[in-house]
Amino acid sequence: RKEVEQDPGPFNVPEGATVAFNCTYSNSASQSFFWYRQDCRKEPKLLMSVYSSGNEDGRFTAQLNRASQYISLLIRDSKLSDSATYLCVELQGTYKYIFGTGTRLKVLA
Amino acid sequence: EAGVAQSPRYKIIEKRQSVAFWCNPISGHATLYWYQQILGQGPKLLIQFQNNGVVDDSQLPKDRFSAERLKGVDSTLKIQPAKLEDSAVYLCASSLDGNNEQFFGPGTRLTVL
Numbered sequence: 001r002k003e004v005e006q007d008p009g010p011f012n013v014p015e016g017a018t019v020a021f022n023c024t025y026s027n028s029a030s031q032s033f034f035w036y037r038q039d040c041r042k043e044p045k046l047l048m049s050v051y052s053s054g055n056e057d058g059r060f061t062a063q064l065n066r067a068s069q070y071i072s073l074l075i076r077d078s079k080l081s082d083s084a085t086y087l088c089v090e091l092q093g094t095y096k097y098i099f100g101t102g103t104r105l106k107v108l109a
Numbered sequence: 110e111a112g113v114a115q116s117p118r119y120k121i122i123e124k125r126q127s128v129a130f131w132c133n134p135i136s137g138h139a140t141l142y143w144y145q146q147i148l149g150q151g152p153k154l155l156i157q158f159q160n161n162g163v164v165d166d167s168q169l170p171k172d173r174f175s176a177e178r179l180k181g182v183d184s185t186l187k188i189q190p191a192k193l194e195d196s197a198v199y200l201c202a203s204s205l206d207g208n209n210e211q212f213f214g215p216g217t218r219l220t221v222l
Contacts, residue, residue, distance in 0.1 A: 043213035043215055044152065045213070095164055
């Protein structure tokens with residue numbers, strides 16, 4: 001089993017839709033998680049950190065479910081510019097970052 | 110603030126040849142990472158430095174890959190000899206320390222023929 005698993009997609013959604021991605025992790029002791037965004041042929045960039053209490057930044061909401069060992073990313077009112085690959089990242093211990101394979105999102109006009 | 114710099118941006122070589130990539134992290138960042146990203150996959154950590162010491166190189170294929178960060182600033186990653194399966198984007202990232210946000214460079218796209 002992969003350490004961090006994501007549905008590769010693509011998720012094709014119309015503009016204005018709400019879309020959610022999940023990501024499962026295997027290390028129950030992990031404390032920190034992140035969502036990175038990667039545009040086609042570009043480098044990953046931090047979208048948001050995932051806190052135990054959840055984290056909201058504008059149209060984006062990240063949640064952590066420790067009991068089921070998954071994190072989620074919710075995007076409301078999707079924009080064309082949200083089209084990208086969303087990478088889930090688990091920080092194991094104090095320094096080991098594990099990236100998922102990414103979920104591809106296409107927002108359609 | 111200048112970002113993470115990498116060169117070259119693209120490299121095409123034949124199998125069994127050698128290649129080297131260079132990375133200059135953001136000034137003041139103690140932690141430097143090298144990742145390999147194969148098409149359709151997420152970045153895979155190859156090696157992590159804290160200043161000029163290696164923190165984690167468990168996934169570095171040491172028979173052909175080597176990396177150094179001699180003065181705790183710039184870093185080079187070398188592949189010798191290259192194999193077809195080394196075709197990927199090699200991403201360098203840096204962070205203030207190992208627990209902070211990572212900033213990625215634009216990557217070097219390597220094609221091995």
